[in-house]
Amino acid sequence: MSLSSWTFHRSAQRALGWIQRRCMSVRPAESNDKVNNDPRKKVTIQTLKTLKSANIPITMLTAYDYPTAVSASSNALIDVTLVGDSLAQVCLGYTSTTQLTLPEMIHHARAVARGTTHPLLIADMPFGSFHVSNDNAVENAIRLIREGQVEAVKLEGGEEVVPIVRRLTRIGIPVMAHVGLLPQKHLAMSGYKVQGRSAAGAKRVINDALALEDAGAFAVLVEGVPKELGKHLTEKLQIPTIGIGAGPWTSGQVLVWDDIMGTWCGHKAKFVRRFADLKTPRDKGVQDYAQAIRERMFPSEDTESYTMDPSELAKLSD
Ligand SMILES: Nc1nc(=O)c2c([nH]1)NC[C@@H]1CN(c3ccc(C(=O)N[C@@H](CCC(=O)O)C(=O)O)cc3)CN21
Numbered sequence: 517m518s519l520s521s522w523t524f525h526r527s528a529q530r531a532l533g534w535i536q537r538r539c540m541s542v543r544p545a546e547s548n549d550k551v552n553n554d555p556r557k558k559v560t561i562q563t564l565k566t567l568k569s570a571n572i573p574i575t576m577l578t579a580y581d582y583p584t585a586v587s588a589s590s591n592a593l594i595d596v597t598l599v600g601d602s603l604a605q606v607c608l609g610y611t612s613t614t615q616l617t618l619p620e621m622i623h624h625a626r627a628v629a630r631g632t633t634h635p636l637l638i639a640d641m642p643f644g645s646f647h648v649s650n651d652n653a654v655e656n657a658i659r660l661i662r663e664g665q666v667e668a669v670k671l672e673g674g675e676e677v678v679p680i681v682r683r684l685t686r687i688g689i690p691v692m693a694h695v696g697l698l699p700q701k702h703l704a705m706s707g708y709k710v711q712g713r714s715a716a717g718a719k720r721v722i723n724d725a726l727a728l729e730d731a732g733a734f735a736v737l738v739e740g741v742p743k744e745l746g747k748h749l750t751e752k753l754q755i756p757t758i759g760i761g762a763g764p765w766t767s768g769q770v771l772v773w774d775d776i777m778g779t780w781c782g783h784k785a786k787f788v789r790r791f792a793d794l795k796t797p798r799d800k801g802v803q804d805y806a807q808a809i810r811e812r813m814f815p816s817e818d819t820e821s822y823t824m825d826p827s828e829l830a831k832l833s834d
């Protein structure tokens with residue numbers, strides 16, 4: 517594609533996106549003027565801080581490919597799109613997130629980036645991509661930004677990842693921290709268990725979160741903790757908290773795409789709410805399609821087939 521037609525293509529795409537988004541829903545009217553009611557307006561790290569201070573819940577949803585990214589961008593209500601390493605399980609069929617590689621994450625992040633408009637775009641740093649050394653963590657975070665085309669990275673861990681978070685934020689890579697239940701540690705923890713139920717456990721999570729805020733994290737994701745701890749952390753931290761299984765009082769909430777759509781067939785955690793049931797109509801679509809072929813009901817001779825001019829057809833048997 518030539519440079520001028522490429523430029524035209526991009527600006528036409530942008531204009532089309534603008535028109536589409538203008539036609540889509542905006543936030544409820546009762547929200548105040550701090551809210552991003554303008555779907556053309558890009559959500560930034562500053563937006564998230566403003567939302568926390570205005571006490572307006574931050575909305576975050578995972579996406580793993582172009583169509584899910586387009587859907588997550590389809591109205592102004594979603595603030596953040598996360599290319600979570602849950603990608604491993606819900607999209608790639610691995611048994612855990614520890615099996616996901618950095619090239620796989622980059623491949624999906626790029627696709628999500630192509631479909632993302634106003635939401636802030638964040639990718640998880642996969643297991644092993646930030647543990648070997650600080651230099652290696654920086655290299656891999658740069659790959660996610662440059663090749664994966666995301667705007668920030670998220671990484672799991674407490675005090676042990678503070679030096680990495682400090683290094684990344686200092687060189688201008690925004691970091692979302694992730695504390696509480698850490699799925700990448702399921703092997704060491706013998707499963708997925710709610711964290712911080714005891715006072716001592718809760719203090720560990722609080723100290724982790726405070727250290728990560730001090731290291732420069734712009735927000736902290738809090739997974740699988742009692743609701744009281746979710747509230748306490750949100751009050752104690754300056755930066756926004758995004759909860760998943762952390763109760764209703766965090767600065768925002770996140771869930772996995774397939775969990776809200778009802779298409780995930782594996783274990784359903786207590787914190788999951790299905791907001792749609794797409795599995796039933798999806799599987800019925802497959803069944804109806806196959807059945808129509810078997811019964812020679814597809815394709816229709818009239819409306820779904822091409823025709824040949826009869827005179828040309830006659831020549832075939834000459
Ligand atoms: N579909 C899906 N949704 C997710 O939220 C998710 C993934 N996959 N994969 C990556 C991680 C793994 N996550 C998980 C996995 C299991 C539990 C879980 O079974 N929790 C128990 C806690 C029991 C307890 O300690 O009391 C539960 O029953 O809710 C929680 C989070 C969250 N992430």
Ligand SMILES: CC(C)C(=O)C(=O)O
Nearest residue numbers: 578600601602760770
């Ligand atoms: C569950 C969310 C928080 C996540 O980290 C993921 O989707 O990988």
Ligand SMILES: [Mg+2]
Nearest residue numbers: 600601602640
């Ligand atoms: Mg994750």
